[in-house]
Amino acid sequence: MLGPEDVGHRVVVRRIVGVRGDRPVYSDALGELLEFDDDGLTVATADGPLRIPGDRVSAGKRIPHRRYGTAALERVASLAWPAPDTDRLGDWQLRAAGGWTGRGNSALPIGDPGLDLPDAIEAVRAWYAARGLPAQINVPLPLARAVDIALDERGWTRSPATLLQTVRLADLVAPEPGGSGHGDPEVRLDPLPAADWLAVVSARKGALPPEAYRLLTGPELVRFAAVYDGGRLVASARGTVVSGFLHLGLVEVAEPARRRGLAGLVTRALAGWAATTGAHDALLQVEGHNEAALALYARLGFTTHHSYVTRRLDAPDRVSA
Template sequence: MLRQQDVGHRVVVRRIVGVTGDRALFTDALGELVDLTETDLTLATAKGTVRVPLREVHRAKRVPPARRAVAADVISLELAADEAWPAPVRSRLGGWILRAADNWTGRANSALAVGDPDRPLDEAIDAVVRWYTERGQQPLINAPMPLAAPVNAALDERGWTTRPLTLVQTMPLAALLKTAAGSGLPPVDLADAASDEWYAMVAEHKGALPGTALRILNGVPERVFAHVRDTDGGLLAVARGAVTGPDRWLGISLLQTAPAARRQGLGAHVVRALAQWASQRGSTRAYLQVEERNAAAVALYNRLGFTTHHTYLTRQL
């Protein structure tokens, strides 16, 4: 059976799915073990996240990594995502990036644990705690998996808790642009600046937007704000796109649809518009970050063709 030391590693799980006569029926799942509790285990597979009750597990074991370049790929994408969400207060701890932004979003207020912190791991964690404590903030560490599996293990020993699992999903823009477009939908207006209504819709989900939030949202040279309006000018959907990193990643964030306009295809409509905008600027791949528990959003992105590149856990003291 799997143990906490296996979290962050590639595993195969044989699951009991039924019984025919006196014979058990099995199915196998292969992926990264991202969570293990007393009752369940969670895998990030090529087709999405799978949660398996332990009572259904027949056998499970660790297997070799799929490919050797995973760590470099994770670091590259995480750095592009950090560039797309630029916290105004930053410091370096070796390769780790310490970030603060008046507590607006976990991404901008956590230490990004990628690379070598240039000191033993326990000393690095102590340094993170001091840095955030000096600023009157709760210490948070963003631990991408499987890259930061040793960090997660050390934080487990120290009693740090875990926020909901986040999926980092990716997709080639060429494939995204080939997805079927919705008919009869209002046009997507892509603007260099967000409207007051855009900020208001985002605030309904993210809470009040401090000045720091506006600095983050507008702090990327190549960014765009999507607006979809009805015939009366009412705002139906919004999103933000940003192109960053040497690989020219398109980062899609803050995709929101007004409650009365949901289930009409507006989310996919906006994502395609952002993909077209980014492709004209040399981007070939898109990524987004979504909490695994947000079933509706995960289902939308799966329908579009996004798959999980890696996951991350935000750890808190």
């Protein structure tokens, strides 16, 4: 049977849905376990959250074919991209980083906000308004479909989907950080970002406020990968290890240096470093329309676990994903 320790994991629950000929009729509910309490449990199915009273539960178990639940991975990703200004709304997380990036300045609606959904949405709006920021909510799907529907009804705008992808770390073939010894350039892995590394990120994501530097360097285990050619930075990426996961991001290759395998090189170098810390899996977030990045990550073995969309109340100046 299931218990509170299974919250956040993918499960199947056999439930009683009726009676036929003095015998119970059963149906299975498949999805992520959102809540477990004395009165029953809630499962995030493909059709939305399903509340099952305890006296209707016949059996339940975790499903082994999916290693991690959406809630667990979203929390890991949030810890790997730690906004310096955070708060809680029940189980929901509120994050602000001076407006730098959507992930750093959005609510994560996982679990019970402790309020009715309309009141929770209004509380999110007020929290960001108090900081002079547009209200944004990153909605993982299908886990938070009820939130997504409620925001549709209230006219919040919707971004294209972002994919959260994962791979076993052992499946990322990682050379030594100093290079593979077979002609690959050296990959530097620094604990702090150099000025030229930050300049590349600023060109891609916008000017870096102080909150951005705190976000980038916040995790305890973080490395900034860099490849140089003739003294010029030609490839870069960020990796951080949180809860046994390598979170990869900000992979960038300068235009003249593309099609030389440098994106894969820095990714594998970070994987090699992460393996020395005891990490077991890697994850990343990539925009669903970024075909070049998707092709690269597919070659490296990444597969999509779930997607999320960023919902925004107003139409502010663009905030990067």
